[in-house]
Amino acid sequence: MEQTQRYTRHSLVKKYVDGETKEERKTRKALEQAQKSVEDVQNIPQKSVDTNYILCLKHGTKYSSEYVNRLYSMAKRHCTIDFTFVCLTDDTTGINSNIKTISLPDYLQGWWCKPYMFSNNLGLVGNVLYMDLDVVIAKNIDHLFLYEVDSWCTIRDFTRKMRPSWQKYNSSVVRFRAGYLAHFWEDFAKDQKNIQRRWHGDQDWLYDVASRTNTKAKLFPDNWILSWKWEIRKDKTFKQGTPRGKRQLRTIEHVTPPNECCICVFHGDPNPENCLDPWVVNNWK
Numbered sequence: 105m106e107q108t109q110r111y112t113r114h115s116l117v118k119k120y121v122d123g124e125t126k127e128e129r130k131t132r133k134a135l136e137q138a139q140k141s142v143e144d145v146q147n148i149p150q151k152s153v154d155t156n157y158i159l160c161l162k163h164g165t166k167y168s169s170e171y172v173n174r175l176y177s178m179a180k181r182h183c184t185i186d187f188t189f190v191c192l193t194d195d196t197t198g199i200n201s202n203i204k205t206i207s208l209p210d211y212l213q214g215w216w217c218k219p220y221m222f223s224n225n226l227g228l229v230g231n232v233l234y235m236d237l238d239v240v241i242a243k244n245i246d247h248l249f250l251y252e253v254d255s256w257c258t259i260r261d262f263t264r265k266m267r268p269s270w271q272k273y274n275s276s277v278v279r280f281r282a283g284y285l286a287h288f289w290e291d292f293a294k295d296q297k298n299i300q301r302r303w304h305g306d307q308d309w310l311y312d313v314a315s316r317t318n319t320k321a322k323l324f325p326d327n328w329i330l331s332w333k334w335e336i337r338k339d340k341t342f343k344q345g346t347p348r349g350k351r352q353l354r355t356i357e358h359v360t361p362p363n364e365c366c367i368c369v370f371h372g373d374p375n376p377e378n379c380l381d382p383w384v385v386n387n388w389k
Contacts, residue, residue: 155230169198171237178241219292255322256280
């Protein structure tokens with residue numbers, strides 16, 4: 105029987121789709137709810153809408169200012185909600201003048217700069233959508249601001265590809281209300297040396313502190329944010345002879361993100377600049 109649909113301004117109702125899995129239905133319903141939220145927000149007078157921030161982090165020399173500027177450019181193309189773009193950094197050289205910059209404490213290094221995003225010292229008031237610099241935005245990201253608005257959200261770590269029941273976090277994309285997770289930064293700041301010795305990286309610590317403080321995240325649907333290397337491509341092997349951090353994949357693949365995917369994450373190698381897949385070349389700009 106042909107599928108029926110009914111749409112109104114305040115509802116989006118669709119019956120079950122033939123052959124749709126439980127996970128696909130869950131994701132579709134989340135997208136539909138996010139779209140309803142977009143319409144509702146657009147009908148609210150501007151003065152009553154919270155400030156929305158897209159936040160990134162640049163520290164040291166691993167990523168150039170070009171990564172910051174390209175992320176800003178992608179965000180402008182793929183977000184229709186008004187936002188202020190902010191970069192936490194120890195070096196503002198070359199960063200687009202339209203980007204607000206906030207200085208990092210000089211004693212933080214590497215991925216252990218990330219806990220600072222939760223600090224009240226940033227002076228942000230509103231909703232924060234954090235993204236790592238090594239991502240490529242594929243399509244509209246409005247729903248990342250509007251999904252599960254009463255909670256903070258992050259993604260399930262890409263270990264999920266090998267271990268489907270894996271529940272720990274990946275901090276490549278995080279959304280939270282400024283100030284709500286200030287206790288995360290306080291937890292880190294008071295014992296940072298021991299935390300850095302105990303945990304391999306910020307993601308393991310983030311899952312631990314969220315569990316200990318009864319502030320666990322809601323997880324974005326897996327297929328909204330995907331690993332380019334592990335979940336979109338087929339061949340995951342690298343060319344020989346290139347150093348870690350500069351490696352390229354052995355083959356070039358003419359693949360594109362699935363329809364539901366809005367962000368592709370380039371964890372580890374390759375970085376977007378070293379990936380020659382045509383879709384990445386055409387969209388990382």
